[in-house]
Amino acid sequence: MTTTVPVDVAELTEIKAYIDFATSAPATVQEALGLGVSRTGPAQALAVREDPSYFFNRAGGFGTGRPITADDLIPLCDFYREHGVAQGSLMIAPPLLPPDWAGTAAELGLTEGSRFVKLGRDLDTADAGIPALPADWRIGVVEAWQAHEWATVMQTTFGFTAPDLIEMAASFVGKENWRQYAVWDADRIVAVGSVFFHGECAHMFAGATHPDARGRGAQSALIAARLRAAAAEGCRWIVAETGAEGPGEHNPSLHNLLRAGFEPMYDRANWQWHA
Incomplete structure (x- = not known):
C-alpha cells in the first residue's frame, strides 16, 4: 500500500x-x-x-x-x-x-x-517487536549523561570529527520532541539513531553504526524502536531519506528502511549553490 x-x-x-x-x-x-x-x-x-x-x-x-x-x-x-x-x-x-x-x-x-x-510510511498498523540482537547487545533510550559518547559515535561515523560539531549533536539529547536511541555492546555504544516528532509526522534522523559493528542487525533494531516511538506519540506518518543507489551500488540503509515497510516517494537531487 x-x-x-x-x-x-x-x-x-x-x-x-x-x-x-x-x-x-x-x-x-x-x-x-x-x-x-x-x-x-x-x-x-x-x-x-x-x-x-x-x-x-x-x-x-x-x-x-x-x-x-x-x-x-x-x-x-x-x-x-x-x-x-x-x-x-x-x-x-x-x-x-x-x-x-x-x-x-x-x-x-x-x-x-x-x-x-525520500521514503515514507504510514503508522496505522501495529509493528512486530524489536528484531533480535546478538546476545551481549542491548538497545535503549539514551540518557543525558551518555550524550557525549552517543554524539561522538553519531558524528564521527559520518565523518564529522570537529569538536564543536560533536558538541552540537550532544546538545539535543533529551530535547522535547526527540528520542535518541543506542545499541550497546556491553558498555560501549556501537550504533545510534534518533526520531523527531512533528505533529502528525515523524522523521528518522541520523542512524549510524560503528564500522566494526555493521551487519549484525543494529540499524534494523533502531528503526523498529523508532517506529514504535512515533506510533506511541500519535504520529500518522514517518519519513526518512538516504542516498540513492547508482548503477552497481548497494546502500544498506536503503534496504533496511524498505524491509521496515518504508516506501520510496521520489528521488530528490541536492541542488548546490556555490559562493
Missing part, C-alpha cells in the same frame, strides 16, 4: 528536524560554528559556516502548493552568501520543480549534486 504522507509535510518535517537539532547547541557553540537560520519565504534554511563538509548548509520545506520560482530561491542564496558559507544545498521535491527548472537553475548558478531517496 502506497504511503499517504503529503510531500509538503514530508519535506517540512525534514528541514525542521535539522534546524531543531542544530539550534539545540549552546550559544557559544552556535557562534563558533557560524550557525544561522532563515525562516522567511516558502522554505527554511540552515547555515553552519564552520562545517567543512557543507552537509548542514541546507534549505528545504518548499511546501508552496505550486512550482517554485527564482524569486522563491534568491533569498535563500542571499542567506548563504550573507553567512559566508562556500556551498549550500537546496532540497526541492521533484513535484515542486517548474517545467523550466533547467533555466531557473542556470540563472541562479545551481548545479546538481548527490541524490537522495
